[in-house]
Amino acid sequence: MxxxxxxxxxxxxxxxxxxxxxxxxxxxxxxxxxxxxxxxxxxxxxxxxxxxKNKEDFLVELMLETMESFHNIAAIPFRPSSQSEAHKLIAHQVEQFLSLALEKKQIMKIFKEAIGISANVESNWQHIRNQFIESITKDIVYAQRYALAHQHLNPSITARSWFYMNEMFMWELVEDQYTDDIEEIIEHMTSLYMNGLYISTSHG
Amino acid sequence: MxxxxxxxxxxxxxxxxxxxxxxxxxxxxxxxxxxxxxxxxxxxxxxxxxxxKNKEDFLVELMLETMESFHNIAAIPFRPSSQSEAHKLIAHQVEQFLSLALEKKQIMKIFKEAIGISANVESNWQHIRNQFIESITKDIVYAQRYALAHQHLNPSITARSWFYMNEMFMWELVEDQYTDDIEEIIEHMTSLYMNGLYISTSHG
DNA sequence: TATGTCAATGACACTATGTCATTAAAAACT
DNA sequence: AGTTTTTAATGACATAGTGTCATTGACATA
The missing domain is CATH 1.10.10.60 (Homeodomain-like)
Known part of the structure; x- marks a missing residue:
């Protein structure tokens, strides 16, 4: 044998x-x-x-498991029937996302460094990004259909805005750049996303 | 001589x-x-x-002028006396930011690549980032003082959320990743930032 | 026991970086 | 004018990394 x-x-x-x-x-x-x-x-x-094949190849293999976990978080279902339910679901997904990154902090640090250096690694992250953005886009369409969200917003652009802010906070946490409480970040982001910064008077 | x-x-x-x-x-x-x-x-x-000194050193020198321009945009004054004025000022700053990046597209592409490779270049960009975030933080405090914005939001976290979404769209444009109209992106981001995605019922 | 297979190896060719003693031409001095 | 000093420019060299491939030798198979 x-x-x-x-x-x-x-x-x-x-x-x-x-x-x-x-x-x-x-x-x-x-x-x-x-x-x-x-x-x-x-x-x-x-x-x-x-x-x-080369150094990149090592990292790609080392990232497989973590990529899978991100993929699972991107796929969390979203069927809220009210604003407050939507808020909870959104906050929960953000929490999962940031927690995963923190849990895998060491390898995420390396991954981030490598994104800038290796086209291969970069395209792997771009893939995760796209999965999130597509999933969020669908969520927004859903919220709009059920009159929870403003109809006038372009789902794709809105989804990207939302994901990008999540992503950047995630890198902040991975790199220990600020010392805010995670809970506070989650609540603020979610709140900003749902209600905006400015006090509503009337919409145009 | x-x-x-x-x-x-x-x-x-x-x-x-x-x-x-x-x-x-x-x-x-x-x-x-x-x-x-x-x-x-x-x-x-x-x-x-x-x-x-090395390859990085070349790029740092090539970037000086562009860095200066970003700095100037970060310093645009913000003294709105109404929501609609705030909207205009914010949209204008975004427009300046994205336009500058597009105008300097070629060098920004190189810059982005180098951020991931050279710690030196990265810290240069981090500097620009901090200038924007500090400036936006002040703007938010101003809006809150004049009762234009929700008091309950942490200015620094909110400023970062807002800048990060701007930054990422900027890189999208530099890398030609999506084909949306710039005007549409500006309007959507500003609108999302000010009013949020969800239809307001009551605030907590 | 003989033969084939294949995991493992390190010498080799190649490419890049950064240093430094040397060169030569301009500037300063007498 | 002739001599000396300064310094911009140079390329050979030392160093270090990558990726390839012919070779080796231990194990599996007949």
Whole structure:
């Protein structure tokens, strides 16, 4: 049986992946080198190239699981029958989104760094982005159909506005840029999204 | 007089800067090399290093003027005395912001690419970001004082939400990602920011 | 025991960066 | 005018990383 052979190969690959993870966490994506990964995995220089095309390839593999989780959050159903229910559902989705990012903070930090460096990684994130935007667009159409939301707003543009603000706060949290309470951010964003900043007098 | 000497040096530096610009536009920031810049400028390999520390340094210099323009837009005064005036001022600032980015589209594209690659360039952009956020925060405090805006919203969080959505649309435009009309984006964002997506019933 | 397979390897070719001693031409000095 | 000083410009060199591929050797199979 060649089962042992394949088992061995799998183990080497895992050893490399684990080493890559460590090297990325230690030095960041940019400074990490294939040399360092091979060194930490105690494999020869050529070995990394047997299993991975390049540095990006390591990260893409390391991100798979997290990507899947984001995808699941994008797919959370949205069928509110009232404003307050809508508010709860929206706040809940934001909470899931930000919590996931915080939970996977380390790898998200690396991911963010890599988005700017690797076109491959960037397109992976763009994919997640699109899933959220499409899903939010549908939610808005739903809210408009049931007269919960203003009809005059373009769902796609509105969805993008909303997602972008979420995304940027998410990166803020990942990078520890501000020290606001997450709950406060969630409530503020949701409230702004639903009611706006200005006191309503009449609509045009 | 050493004026000729300095004149000569200045010319060489300008020649290099111009060459860098061309190389960046042609190959993008990441793929561009110092070699290519020297080649295009018809200077020896060491010459680039006389005037610039590294590749980043070229871009930072090329961005100075654009940074200044962003700074000016961040500083646009905001003293509305009514909701509709606020709307106009806000829409105008957005329009200036997006128009500037479009006008400097080529260099903004390079800049965006470099933000992900160079810590130096990233901190430059973070600086612009902070200027906008601080300025918007003040605007919100002003609107709240004059009872135009809801008191319960945290100005800093709200300012960040608003700026982030602007920033992301700006990058969309720079990267030609969507084909919406700019006017439509401006109107939608401003409207969303001021009135929210949901039809107001009562506020809590 | 012999043979084929394939995981693993490291030398090699290539490309890029950044440094520095050297060059040569202009500026300053006598 | 001749000598010295300054300095802009240079390219060889040291260093470091990437990716390839012919080779190796241990294991599986006949």
């Amino acid at each position: 060649s089962n042992n052979r394949k088992q061995q190969a799998m183990e080497t690959k895992q050893k490399l992946l684990y080493a890559a993870r460590e090297v990325f966490f230690e030095h960041g994506f940019k400074k990490a080198t294939i040399r360092q990964i091979n060194q930490k995995a105690e494999t020869g220089h050529g070995t990394a190239y047997v299993y991975f | 050493s004026n000729n000497r300095k004149q000569q040096a200045m010319e060489t530096k300008q020649k290099l800067l111009y060459a860098a610009r061309e190389v960046f536009f042609e190959h993008g920031f990441k793929k561009a090399t110092i070699r290519q810049i020297n080649q295009k400028a018809e200077t020896g390999h060491g010459t680039a290093y006389v005037y610039f």
